[in-house]
Amino acid sequence: MFFGKVFFGVLDYVIILLIFLAPLALNALSMTIASRLLLCIAPVAVTFYQFITPLVNLQGQIEASMYDGARIYLIAFGVVPYLLFDNKTPWLLAFGVLPVLISIFFFDQIMALAGVGYKQMALNDIDYPVMWLRTSIAYIGISLMSLVLVNMVTKNDQSNQELIQRLNDKSTLVEQQNAELNEVKNDLLELNANLENIVSEKTQSIIKQNQALAEYAFRNAHQLRGPVARVLGLIELSNITNEMEFEWFIKKIENEIKDIDKTIKVIGITLDGADSSS
Known part of the structure; x- marks a missing residue:
């Protein structure tokens, strides 16, 4: 909501474009892991960039709901690591989760380091202190559900791979049996031809x-x-x-x-x- 009202210059769009083009470039260079890790970082970086940059020019027009909106964006980006990694590589999944995890649990500290913290902007909303707890619980819930879904998908993939392997084994066995049957058939045809010659003789x-x-x-x-x-x-x-x-x-x-x-x-x-x- 806040981002839709703020106009960014051409430089801002170029920076954002470069941030999202970097993973594509790494993927083109066969650096898949680095590309995926960067995709986990890029949405968080863009969110903070789009949120922090305009706040400097909005003195007196800032509301606490803007901070809540940024947190909601970060929660939404929390599912990205689970889409890019699975539990077969837990250390990569952990690295992918870290950017969103840190940004949600230490949101106020990051904003304060940028000079646009909630208290620095002299905002006073009685519900704001509870927002940290809400977003943390929401993020944990979404992460747990995403992890469960990843486990389900991984198990289904393993089952599918095992099924495909069994089908390939069966197919190979059938091909071998067909080859043996064709060989026996050829032997019988040859024997039949020889038998006809023998009978004739x-x-x-x-x-x-x-x-x-x-x-x-x-x-x-x-x-x-x-x-x-x-x-x-x-x-x-x-x-x-x-x-x-x-x-x-x-x-x-x-x-x-x-x-x-x-x-x-x-x-x-x-x-x-x-x-x-x-």
Whole structure:
């Protein structure tokens, strides 16, 4: 309320702008901690600067409520450290809280050092002494609530991080299982292709063996049985008559046995060829 009525010169605005630009510059230089600490100090510094500077020119127009208004601004800025830091870095949080804490609990002393203290301005308000207690209690209450909220947010962040980690672990496990399944699938496809080739080769081998057996059966029934039957006929004929010449008889049997031997060799070659193809 007081600040809205007071007109500041260009220099004042430049100073205030520089105060708030400094944290941005530090952040751009990757000095994050220094930038955040400066953000905790900047609102307090600007509040005192905007409040103290005009008081010198407002002699006789100063009211006790102006001091109360400055305290309320400082209380509002008390939540800034809790927005910038968490309980994982308590020492940084403590440093961030110090500027507002000191400005609230030692407000009158700071104003007195600047020459614009409540008593120095000859103000007399019966409620003013109680204002220090009110603002202190309000600040402590807001700080405690902010700290509780920070703890809640931190716990939620930890829970979320743990959940994300578990999800990442599950995702990694699923990816590994998918990779294993794909590998097994490829192995099965390869085995299936090889199995088809093996079955085809075995089928061709069986067909050749069956053909060889059929040829063997044919030779056995015709080419092999013929000479055997003729030999048996000659033997039967020799039992019936004694008029056959011995040499002629032996020659005939020799020829038939040679035919049998030739047929057996052909059968053996055929069967060996069928076995080698399998």
